[in-house]
Amino acid sequence: MAESVSVHWREGPESARCGRPSRLQRFAVSAAGAAPDRGDSVSRPQYTIGYWHFQYTFATRRYVVTGKREAVSILAVLFVLTSCGGSQGGGGGTTAATVAIVPGGPHPYFEPMRSAIADAATDFKLTKGSFEVPTDWKQDLQNQLLTSLASKGYNGFGIFPTDGDAANGIVSQLVSRGDPVVAVGGCVHEPTKTSFCLATDVGASAYTAAKTVIQAMGGKGVLLHGTGLLTDPNTQLRDQAVKKAVGEAGSSVTLITLADIDKDAQTADTAINQALAAHKDINGIVTTAYNPTVAAAKALRTLGDKRIKMVGIDDDPITLAAVKDGFLVGSMGQNPYGQAYIGAYALDQMHRGCKKKSGAPYFIDSGTLLISADKTTTYQNDFKTLTKQIAGDFKAKYLSC
Incomplete structure (x- = not known):
């Protein structure tokens, strides 16, 4: 039967500076359940690092080892070789x-x-680098996935919040571990411990789309x-x-809004086709979410009438x-692509010790x-060029290293 022992340590100058043990100054092996060395006890958040047979808890400064006592000697070697600011647990890492x-x-x-993220891992x-998706649009499912990933050693997170407000809870937990978080594609609502939000200026984009259609x-x-999900912060x-764009057109433009129709393709198809059947006087469509855009594009092709002017969003092949x-x-x-790529770069730099520059947005x-007919074959290159530019300038503009 496996034994359980405790390994206590006293911190030296390096560990005091780094906030975690860089070398094991002294070992004391005792039976399971023995009281920790009270002289070493401090008030810190609990932080657990899973490894085959041990668990470290800052709150008691004790490694709890499950296994044979010989494992302690193996751990001793591991701890002595651990350098200040290793890869575990967040900022200041040298790796x-x-x-x-x-x-x-899930969403296309x-x-x-x-x-x-695969390209970022290489570059x-x-x-x-990993891309992980919750099974459904529920904040607790995203929280569970993030918690699981953190327990597996992930130490930088780019998230699109399921709920812009509620996501702050899990963000705070991750940041308290020392793991930086950035938002990608949609912002966690401020105030937040999320360092950056890399996203489309959705207001400007939608305004441009509406003005283009009205013209x-x-x-x-x-x-x-046709709008996106009401839970989407965008x-x-x-x-x-x-x-705003409709208001600037005055009373000459009437607006019909189909809200919350981006759940899936079927929801969007049904809503768009019912609206077109019920309102024969529609002569313009603006869609600000993926599925409604594809649904409307298919509907207009089926009608075969280019009288209705439309601007959509995103780059599905049908669109x-x-x-x-x-x-x-x-x-x-x-x-x-750029949101995740640049986000991964920022997370890596912050993990290595960079801080958000004072005054950085x-x-x-x-x-x-706007992807018009003459841009359908070139827009991806335009975005790649922009992505490389933002990533190349990111450290100088937004970080203090």
Whole structure:
């Protein structure tokens, strides 16, 4: 039967400076349940590092070892060789970060982030990079996934919050461990311990889309707006921007809003087709979410009538084909690849010890552009160029290292 022993340590100058033991100054082996060395007890958050047969807890400064007593000698070697600021647990590390990109739930928008973190792992020599998605759009599921990843040694997190407010809870927990967090694609609401939000300026993008459609409509008529999920922190900003553009057109433009139709393709298809059937006077469409855009693009192609002017969002192949064939005026391109790629770079730099520069902004625009028919073959190169530029300038602009 396995034994359980405790290994106590006293900190020396290096461990006091780094906030965790860099060398084991003294060993004391005792039976399980023995009281910790009270002289070494401090008030710190509990921080657990899982390893085959031991567990370290800052609150008691004790390694609890499950296994044969011979394991203690192995641990002694490991601890003596551990240098200040190793790869575990957050900022100040001398080794590369282990980064996870974690969206709020399943959605096609995030797929470019999968290749982005793989490229970032290679380009920035990360210890590891992973793209992990909760099974559903629920904050507790995202929390559980993040907690699990942290327990497996991940120490830098790029998240799209399921809930912009509630996500602050898990962010605070991760940051208290010493693990930096950035938001990618959508912002965690301020005040927050999230260092940066790398996302589209969604208000400006939606405003540009609406103004472009209204102009194509001749400045008058009925404009249909298909929105994203109400839980998406970007939806309200986009809705406000569309309403602003319509308001500037005066009474000559009537707005019909289909809210919360981005759950899946079927939801969006049903809502768009029902609206077009019920309102024959619609002569303009603006969609500010992925699934509504694809649904409307398919509907307009089926109708075969280019009388209705439309600007969508994102770059689904169905959407781009509709742009090329003249069924859409264009689609507002976003940069999810860049959001994850730049986010991974920022997390790695902060893990290595860089701090957010005083006065640096929380929100960083990852870029947007109107993909018109003449841009359908070149826009990706435009975004890659922009991504490299932002990443190349990031340390000098936003970090103090």
